[in-house]
Amino acid sequence: MVRLGHISDLHVSDRSRYPRNGFTARECEKHSARLAKGLLDALREVGVDHLVVTGDVTFSGESREFERVADLLRPFAEAGKLTVVPGNHDVWTEDAVETARFLRALGPDGRGMKKAAPSYPHVVPLGADAVLVALDSARYGDDPWTTPGRLGSEQLKAARELAREHAKQGRAVLLAFHHHVVLPPERVDSDAHVARMPLADADQVVRLVAEQPIAAVLHGHRHTAFRVDLPGAEGPTPVLCAGSASRVADEPVRRARAYVYEIDRSGVRSVEALVAGLE
Ligand SMILES: [Fe+2]
Numbered sequence: 430m431v432r433l434g435h436i437s438d439l440h441v442s443d444r445s446r447y448p449r450n451g452f453t454a455r456e457c458e459k460h461s462a463r464l465a466k467g468l469l470d471a472l473r474e475v476g477v478d479h480l481v482v483t484g485d486v487t488f489s490g491e492s493r494e495f496e497r498v499a500d501l502l503r504p505f506a507e508a509g510k511l512t513v514v515p516g517n518h519d520v521w522t523e524d525a526v527e528t529a530r531f532l533r534a535l536g537p538d539g540r541g542m543k544k545a546a547p548s549y550p551h552v553v554p555l556g557a558d559a560v561l562v563a564l565d566s567a568r569y570g571d572d573p574w575t576t577p578g579r580l581g582s583e584q585l586k587a588a589r590e591l592a593r594e595h596a597k598q599g600r601a602v603l604l605a606f607h608h609h610v611v612l613p614p615e616r617v618d619s620d621a622h623v624a625r626m627p628l629a630d631a632d633q634v635v636r637l638v639a640e641q642p643i644a645a646v647l648h649g650h651r652h653t654a655f656r657v658d659l660p661g662a663e664g665p666t667p668v669l670c671a672g673s674a675s676r677v678a679d680e681p682v683r684r685a686r687a688y689v690y691e692i693d694r695s696g697v698r699s700v701e702a703l704v705a706g707l708e
């Protein structure tokens with residue numbers, strides 16, 4: 430049995446530098462790095478074998494924001510227990526993309542890369558029984574408010590082959606990326622913003638899950654926590670959105686949280702939420 434932590438959408442900002450990149454300073458206040466820090470401390474206390482962070486670690490991809498995130502995640506990175514994927518806010522500006530800020534500051538293992546190089550799919554063994562396949566769905570576009578995410582045919586093909594290969598060896602295969610695959614209909618109205626930034630090839634993920642044994646799909650992007658089951662090759666496949674680990678909110682589904690999954694060869698055995706302020 431392996432214990433995997435999952436947080437997302439930290440949206441770390443430096444309020445004093447806003448307005449910037451289309452955001453007001455007040456919008457920064459929707460997120461609190463202190464809440465995220467509390468959850469990271471709680472994860473270390475309960476003890477996880479690995480932590481996956483599914484993107485939107487910064488508010489608008491600024492260098493200082495990446496530095497602060499790297500500081501927050503350092504204990505997990507230094508222990509070799511961290512996997513990070515980028516979100517759309519981490520590639521919000523042309524600057525952020527051209528200078529490969531995400532990869533240089535963090536990279537797939539949170540330790541940063543001196544020389545930025547294509548890094549996904551990033552495959553991480555979780556003990557002997559499971560494997561995490563981290564994918565990059567963040568795409569830059571001229572209008573970041575309407576730019577969809579995309580995994581692309583190469584990553585999807587690689588994910589399919591990895592799933593087949595590891596499942597053959599009896600391991601549970603978990604996919605992790607930023608964008609949502611499915612929107613629970615009851616949340617669409619209140620999350621209209623994010624509904625304009627879907628995963629363009631979500632249908633290919635649904636197909637992959639239907640055809641290959643995938644134990645779970647982990648993502649963020651929407652700042653609410655939810656679980657949707659997709660029809661999978663070997664039964665219902667959980668698709669888990671961790672919401673935001675820094676959101677300042679009273680609405681129960683929006684409260685900052687971290688998830689802890691217990692995983693064995695047969696898949697996700699349990700899902701536990703650590704909710705900020707309730708520990
Ligand atoms: Fe986000």
Ligand SMILES: [Fe+2]
Pocket residue numbers: 485516517518607649650651
């Ligand atoms: Fe996002």
